[in-house]
Structures are given as C-alpha cells and as structure tokens.
Amino acid sequence: MSLMAIDLDNRNEAQYLHQLAGAMDLDQRQANNIHSRLGVPALYS
Known part of the structure; x- marks a missing residue:
C-alpha cells in the first residue's frame, strides 16, 4: 500500500521505502x- 501511495519523487520517500523494505526483511532484489x-521506478540501482 505504501508503494502505491508514494510517487517516489524525493529522497524522503525513497528513504521511507528503504526503511520499510528493511523492516520487512526484503533485500534490494x-x-x-x-x-x-x-x-x-526501482528503489535500488
């Protein structure tokens, strides 16, 4: 749900998604x- 609500157009949003992925124990892939x-857009290059 968070990903669908975010445009991922600034650093704060990317940081939030990074923290959420970590909390969910998701790796970058x-x-x-x-x-x-x-x-x-992909979160990680």
Whole structure:
C-alpha cells in the first residue's frame, strides 16, 4: 500500500521505502522486483 501511495519523487520517500523494505526483511532484489511488478521506478540501482 505504501508503494502505491508514494510517487517516489524525493529522497524522503525513497528513504521511507528503504526503511520499510528493511523492516520487512526484503533485500534490494526483492524490493526492486515488487517495484517492477507494480510498474514503478526501482528503489535500488
């Protein structure tokens, strides 16, 4: 839900999603896979 509510257009939003991914024990690949499936920019390069 958080990802769908965020435009990911500033550092604070990216930091929030990074912290959320960590709290959910997601690695960078898993987080980027979720972003890809939802059609939003990847969080990690």
